[in-house]
Amino acid sequence: MSQPRRASRRLVVVGSGVAGLTAAITAATARGTSSGAVSPEVTGADVVLLTKARLSDSNSMLAQGGYAAVLPEGQRTPGDSLVSHVADTVSAGAGVGSRPAIEQMCRAAAESVLELAARGVVFDRGTDGRFLLGLEAAHSFPRILHAGGDASGAGITRALIARVRELEAAGRVTVLEDAMATEILVDAGAVTGVAYTPRGGGGARTACRTVAADAVILATGGAGQLYAQTTNPDVATGDGAALAFMAGAVLRDLEFYQFHPTALQIVGPDGTLRSSLISEAVRGEGAVIRDAAGHRFVGDYHPLAELAPRDAVSRAMALHARAGGGQAYLDASALEADHGEGFLAERFPTLNAMVRDAGYDWRREPLPIGPAAHYWMGGVATDVNGATSVPGLYAVGEAACTGVHGANRLASNSLLEGVVFAGRAVGHALAGDAQAWGGPVRAADPLQVNVAPGADAEVLAGLAGHARLADAMQLDGGVIRDGRGLARLSRTLGGWTSDEPEAAHLLVLGRVLAEAAAHREESIGAHYRLDFPERRFPAPGPDGRGRGDVRAEGRIDVVRAVGKPSRNASPRPSRRVPQPALAGRSA
Numbered sequence: 001m002s003q004p005r006r007a008s009r010r011l012v013v014v015g016s017g018v019a020g021l022t023a024a025i026t027a028a029t030a031r032g033t034s035s036g037a038v039s040p041e042v043t044g045a046d047v048v049l050l051t052k053a054r055l056s057d058s059n060s061m062l063a064q065g066g067y068a069a070v071l072p073e074g075q076r077t078p079g080d081s082l083v084s085h086v087a088d089t090v091s092a093g094a095g096v097g098s099r100p101a102i103e104q105m106c107r108a109a110a111e112s113v114l115e116l117a118a119r120g121v122v123f124d125r126g127t128d129g130r131f132l133l134g135l136e137a138a139h140s141f142p143r144i145l146h147a148g149g150d151a152s153g154a155g156i157t158r159a160l161i162a163r164v165r166e167l168e169a170a171g172r173v174t175v176l177e178d179a180m181a182t183e184i185l186v187d188a189g190a191v192t193g194v195a196y197t198p199r200g201g202g203g204a205r206t207a208c209r210t211v212a213a214d215a216v217i218l219a220t221g222g223a224g225q226l227y228a229q230t231t232n233p234d235v236a237t238g239d240g241a242a243l244a245f246m247a248g249a250v251l252r253d254l255e256f257y258q259f260h261p262t263a264l265q266i267v268g269p270d271g272t273l274r275s276s277l278i279s280e281a282v283r284g285e286g287a288v289i290r291d292a293a294g295h296r297f298v299g300d301y302h303p304l305a306e307l308a309p310r311d312a313v314s315r316a317m318a319l320h321a322r323a324g325g326g327q328a329y330l331d332a333s334a335l336e337a338d339h340g341e342g343f344l345a346e347r348f349p350t351l352n353a354m355v356r357d358a359g360y361d362w363r364r365e366p367l368p369i370g371p372a373a374h375y376w377m378g379g380v381a382t383d384v385n386g387a388t389s390v391p392g393l394y395a396v397g398e399a400a401c402t403g404v405h406g407a408n409r410l411a412s413n414s415l416l417e418g419v420v421f422a423g424r425a426v427g428h429a430l431a432g433d434a435q436a437w438g439g440p441v442r443a444a445d446p447l448q449v450n451v452a453p454g455a456d457a458e459v460l461a462g463l464a465g466h467a468r469l470a471d472a473m474q475l476d477g478g479v480i481r482d483g484r485g486l487a488r489l490s491r492t493l494g495g496w497t498s499d500e501p502e503a504a505h506l507l508v509l510g511r512v513l514a515e516a517a518a519h520r521e522e523s524i525g526a527h528y529r530l531d532f533p534e535r536r537f538p539a540p541g542p543d544g545r546g547r548g549d550v551r552a553e554g555r556i557d558v559v560r561a562v563g564k565p566s567r568n569a570s571p572r573p574s575r576r577v578p579q580p581a582l583a584g585r586s587a
Contacts, residue, residue, distance in 0.1 A: 009045050011429060012194050012213040014181045014240060016051035017060035018153070019397025019418030020219030021160035024049045025119060026426040028172040045430055047173045048211055050196060052180040055161050057235050059221045059398065060415065063153025064279035064350065066134060066144040067116075067123075068412040069109035077133055080141035082106050089413060092138045092309045093377075093406020094525040094535075096555075101384050101403045105413070108420045113145065116419065120159035123147050136280040136411040138309045144412045150279050150348045156415060181239060182208060182501055184216060184247035184393060191216050191247075191392030197501075215392045215429040218244060218380060219422065222398040223509050225466070225502075227373035228474040231260055231277040240399035242505035244380040245451075245512065250389040250443040251558045252401040253378035254509075255517040255527045258409055259479050261313035262289070262330050263372035266358050275372035276354055278330060280411045283307060285347065286335055289317070290366060292326030311408040311526040314371035318479040329366035336363045371479050375414060377405040377526065378516075381441045381557060386425030389441040394425040403555075407525020448561035449515050451508045453497035460498045460507070469496065469503070473510055477517060482531045486518040516556045 013023045027045045051057070070076050070085045085106045090097055117123065124132045124146045134144040147155030167173040178199035185193040193212040220240030224232025245251050262283065263275035283289075283306045288296050299305035301316035308316075317328045336343055344363060345352040355362045380388050380395035382402050388395055395401075397418035404417055460469060472492050476485035493511045498504045522536035523529050 009214040009430060010048065010212065011045045011215050011217060011426070012048045012050060012211055013217045013219060014050045014194060015058070015219035015221060015397070015399065016049065016055045016161075017058035017219060017221050017397055017418065018156055018160065018415050019060075019399075019422045020049065020051070020058075020217070021055075021157065021164055022419050022422035023217045023219055023396060023426050024173050025160065025163050025167065026423050027430065028167045030426060030430055045426075047167075048176065048213070049164065049173055050176045050179050050181060050194065050211070052178065052239070053235050054177055055164065055175065056157065057233065058157065059224075059232055059236055060153045060157045060418070062231070062233060062277070063156075063415060064150045064277055065136060065281065065412040065415075066146040066152045067113065067156070067415050068136075068139070068144055068410070069113050069416065070106065070143055071110050071113070071131065071133075075131060077141045077143060080143055084140050085109070085143065088139050089404065089410045090406065092408055092410035093404075094311075094408060095406065096524065097406030098384075098403025104384050104424075105402075105404050105417055105420050108423075109416055112416065112419045112423075115423075116156060116159070119163050121147055121156050122159070124149065134281055135284045137283060137307045137313070138304070138410055139412075144281070149350070150281065151350045153415065176211075180501055181220075181243060184243050184390075185210065186247050186390065189391065191390060213392075215394060217386070217422070217425055217429070218393070218395040218399045219397045219418070220399045222376040222379075223506065224373045224376075226257075226470065226473045226506055226510055226513070227478065228467070228470040229263065229273065229275045229370065230373040231263055231275055232373065237502040237505050238376075238399075238509045239502065239505050240395060241376075241379050242508045244388060244390070244393060244395060244399075245508060245558075245560055247393065248390055248560060249393060249395075250381040250441055250446060251378065251512060252381035252555050253403075253407075253516075254376075254513045254558060255520050255556065256377035256405075256407045256525055257373060257477075257513070258310055258375040258377060258526045259314040259371035260310055260374035261317055261371050262369045263374075264330075264355065264358060265368045265370050275370065276358070277372070277374070278351060278367070278369065279348070280310075282330070282332055282348065282351070285332075286338065287330055287332035288334075289313070289369070290329050290331050291320060292329075295325075297325060309408050310374070310411070311528075314479050314526075315528050317369075317371055322480075328369050330362075330369045331366040332362050333364055333366070373478075375405075375409050377401065377407065377409055378513075381443070382421075383441055384421075384424065385428035386421050387428055387441065389443065394429060396422040396425050407527060443557035443559055446557035446559045447515055447519060448559055449512050450561040451511050454494070457495055457497040460496050460503055461500065465496075465498065465500075466503055466506070469493070469506055469510065473513075477510070477514055479528065481517055481527070481529050483518060483521075483529070484531075486514050489514045490518065512558050516558055519556055 027047045133142040135142040146152045179196045183195040218240035223238025224230035224236040262278040298316045302308040302312045379401040382400045386394040476489035521532045
């Protein structure tokens with residue numbers, strides 16, 4: 001029997017959410033994962049974990065929901081099954097997700113729970129020792145595990161950070177905090193490393209440095225800072241997707257940005273409105289949404305009412321407000337009556353503190369809420385191993401578009417996706433020469449978007465510049481869109497530039513999102529257009545595959561075009577796909 005060997009490859013992981021931490025741990029300790037993708041002869045890699053802030057600064061740390069998994073018989077909810085989890089994921093995604101990727105994720109879920117437990121994650125259990133399983137919107141059965149009640153993201157992330165610190169102390173992972181990735185280095189079409197700028201003692205960025213790599217795994221999360229109202233932290237600026245795009249990678253499904261319907265609206269000391277997430281689980285326990293007149297209105301727009309998929313609830317709120325319904329409110333007062341005094345504080349301790357600090361008593365009064373940018377289904381196009389169109393470059397978690405979420409993400413599938421596909425990406429990178437795979441993702445007649453700024457572009461700077469960008473995106477690229485607004489958005493963003501890396505990344509992503517949304521002349525999932533309110537394109541075949549047109553399987557691919565844009569003009573794609581005939585309403 002051959003002896004295990006230490007891998008000679010260096011992997012650079014960019015990002016420190018659940019996906020990035022999982023990738024770093026798996027690479028440093030590789031002896032097999034739930035995907036079975038890591039060769040048992042390989043015992044680890046030279047791993048560098050790069051993050052632009054602290055390890056704990058990520059969307060994952062803020063996740064209130066949980067971890068969706070169908071556990072083995074005897075531990076799962078009676079009647080639940082992998083078939084049901086797959087079906088719920090496909091349905092929430094409006095039928096346009098990648099069925100192979102969805103099935104892979106759902107099959108790996110139960111074993112990934114054991115892997116997380118082995119890495120120090122403590123999932124909530126009842127007095128009988130069994131896992132507590134919660135119900136969330138659009139799930140057919142209770143299958144959501146939590147780690148610390150309504151602070152599951154923090155519970156999972158802290159455990160993984162502790163494991164990374166152990167590996168760092170043992171010399172198996174190099175952690176570079178306060179290191180902003182600025183470029184994916186590519187030579188002869190393949191990845192060779194990452195350029196980054198450290199932050200100095202005074203907070204300013206210092207001279208650019210580079211780290212060589214045989215493979216780079218992007219795990220930088222989403223781009224919620226594109227929007228004025230978001231549940232995401234300040235670090236969510238889409239760096240990985242922007243860097244991959246500039247390096248030549250294909251981006252996919254950019255028009256599908258999920259807005260979480262229940263974000264507490266709080267007016268800050270400076271008079272600006274900010275949003276704080278209120279978990280899906282609150283509605284799962286029975287909270288309802290009412291308008292200014294006290295009418296419970298979401299059921300007027302969708303038969304599942306408050307338990308409809310997130311896109312449907314957010315759309316109902318936006319349309320109802322346009323129709324004169326006014327401010328929306330979340331009413332959780334009945335939960336205390338149904339479950340007893342103190343239920344809200346016990347079941348949702350983190351939320352209870354947030355609500356109290358905002359000056360509300362949700363036991364007795366409704367909370368003002370509104371949709372807020374929450375999760376990007378789009379991102380860097382990958383296969384089921386996280387491999388992109390650029391050899392040696394991988395993307396996992398929210399930075400990636402594996403296709404598992406389709407046009408709208410099912411609640412509590414995000415942490416699951418990050419863990420499962422991070423393991424698969426590491427396995428693929430270590431199992432052979434990552435650069436020799438040739439980039440398995442191929443774009444089908446992609447949109448070519450030129451994001452180079454014009455000669456007279458206005459320079460955006462600082463918080464004021466970011467606010468202008470986010471306000472423009474919120475107005476014309478938010479929950480409800482139309483062709484006129486998207487054209488205005490493209491013109492506006494095309495007239496701006498920035499010397500600040502994060503703002504520059506947001507500008508790139510805003511422009512490609514606007515182009516993708518303009519080209520999808522239908523309404524499906526999280527993409528809703530007033531001028532095209534119907535679903536127009538054919539659903540995928542029974543095997544989950546498309547029918548030749550990239551958009552038949554719910555995908556618009558975008559690549560970077562090279563050339564000079566016209567002055568003060570929106571960058572235009574190279575072609576326009578003919579529109580198929582009407583094919584029925586969106587689910």
